[in-house]
């Protein structure tokens with residue numbers, strides 16, 4: 025017999041591999057990483073690196089010593105979880121809390137279900153939810169972005185220069201019965217669309233700069249890692265619901281562009297709702313998932329107890345993915361036609 | 365020109381048309397030809413020669429048996445050495461007529477004058493009969509006996525013939541060369557096919573990556589009534605019958621139905637040429653154009669090859685097997701078959717042979733599905749390959765049937781695109797055959 029390879033077709037393979045997809049997402053997160061370093065200094069870098077390394081290590085240890093299977097901890101997916109977790113916490117967070125969150129995200133959020141591809145919820149968002157429940161104060165104290173002396177800015181909360189995020193400020197104000205018009209007048213820099221766009225506002229490490237997130241998103245589109253449907257429809261849903269209320273009463277509700285740019289909406293739409301493992305498989309399903317997510321996010325922001333609704337909106341929609349995939353099927357070729 | 369394409373799924377693999385610029389050249393005659401009796405879809409032909417018989421080029425050596433079958437002719441002159449089983453491209457042993465070649469004497473009935481003959485003398489019935497007698501099969505690779513498509517059952521109406529000149533498989537260039545070098549014959553062949561069906565309209569579908577052929581045929585088609593040339597966007601699998609009909613006419617062949625059901629017949633350009641030669645020149649199908657290619661193959665070629673020529677001989681004419689060759693593909697990289705050995709002979713369905721280098725030949729190691737949805741987006745039939753694969757893994761055949769596994773046309777887009785390198789199509793084939801099995805069992809009950 026010959027030694028030639030006899031495999032079934034196709035004999036050609038496409039350009040993407042799991043590693044290329046995952047590390048591609050990591051690359052797409054780098055602009056946000058750079059912006060976070062600029063705004064939050066060494067502290068932001070340290071938190072990000074610690075979370076990333078903790079995630080990879082946790083996956084490595086579990087695969088190697090507990091599951092005793094092939095180690096795929098370096099395929100980039102654990103790194104994404106680490107980066108996204110860090111991007112969803114304030115830079116002033118105590119390091120040990122980040123480590124705990126990272127271990128939780130990977131161990132409970134991912135490996136318990138069998139690892140990559142099997143987890144129903146976005147691990148980074150689960151890790152964040154866990155941290156928010158366990159360390160509510162540390163998770164909601166935001167240092168001011170300090171751009172002038174960033175090298176010395178080792179945790180601004182220590183010296184007390186904290187700043188409520190635009191969304192937190194809005195929620196508090198509205199709760200006290202203040203009108204949006206007055207709130208904007210009292211703190212115009214928080215509502216300045218340009219500040220929000222470049223990220224010169226308080227917030228979690230990686231969520232502040234819409235610009236940096238968009239750069240990463242465009243890169244993922246270019247590499248064909250994601251398609252445009254989820255981010256566009258998520259943001260569309262958010263703009264729609266917040267726009268409706270704003271149009272009804274602009275003194276009570278903030279404008280939709282503010283909602284798109286503030287808080288975690290951009291990061292969520294581009295990097296967390298698009299998490300392939302926890303989003304639907306058909307385009308129609310993805311659109312439903314994203315629109316509902318965006319609507320939920322807006323509703324939580326406007327009427328919920330928390331100022332920010334992005335991560336919960338995505339976690340809630342994650343829970344519906346199996347149902348969506350079961351009932352929403354792609355249009356089959358030759359099924360919906362009837363000739364003669 | 366307005367480029368058309370099909371609407372769902374599809375991929376665009378690197379085109380690698382390395383041999384597109386190489387003119388067709390006649391390959392040397394083999395010393396011994398191995399002509400399979402079953403080189404078409406359907407029942408194998410029945411041999412009508414015996415060991416020791418002398419045959420000429422074009423002598424009938426096997427007659428078609430049953431409705432779906434095709435006649436087989438000798439491609440060489442010489443003596444029948446044996447009728448024995450010979451390994452074919454899929455690795456199966458099949459009966460073949462083995463002929464020791466002597467000289468190159470053609471049947472005198474074949475008109476070898478290269479002059480173009482435009483007048484179509486035969487009538488509708490006689491044309492179909494001629495196609496059948498000449499052993500013509502679909503030359504795009506499916507090798508479906510051509511005459512069957514022209515025996516339209518009572519009650520069906522056909523209004524359009526589509527000539528498939530898409531050649532959407534990477535690497536292959538035989539159809540491209542045929543269009544450039546035999547354009548008029550292809551067009552007359554198309555008119556013959558139109559007459560055979562009694563239709564007034566034919567569309568030749570050509571992808572935009574062959575601008576020269578597109579231009580040439582568009583220009584020449586003006587001299588023929590009823591033939592339109594349609595440019596198509598480059599997208600695999602545009603050459604799949606159902607996708608091509610969708611692209612050209614925006615008609616969707618329903619699941620489980622044939623092009624006839626939407627009023628079309630589709631034939632390959634190579635087939636149109638073969639029909640021209642059979643009807644106008646009385647020449648049965650015993651040779652075809654075969655692309656020889658591969659990045660390391662010293663010489664790329666488009667050979668006019670006598671059926672039954674061992675592929676190894678063609679490789680030798682191209683400079684021999686390059687160092688590091690790990691796979692031989694008979695056909696294109698998306699749907700072709702990896703051959704057990706290059707010793708197998710060329711058949712009517714051999715559109716090309718690709719010599720693939722070491723690492724390109726190997727699949728990537730499969731990982732877990734990352735639910736990226738790329739296979740779903742790539743499937744031109746609108747299936748969910750990841751799901752059918754999973755069902756196959758757990759032997760859930762009834763469920764796979766509900767997910768329309770039987771509609772898979774094995775184009776390979778899903779597996780090509782999968783970043784986790786899942787063996788999707790392997791498992792979907794398994795699901796398909798089991799769905800067919802439970803359907804058969806059900807109909808028996």
Ligand code: SF4
Nearest residue numbers: 743772773775776778
């Ligand atoms: S091989 Fe089958 S399942 Fe895969 S893309 Fe092609 S038709 Fe769809």
Ligand code: SF4
Nearest residue numbers: 733734736737739782
């Ligand atoms: S392309 Fe591969 S990894 Fe992606 S969903 Fe399909 S099977 Fe899973």
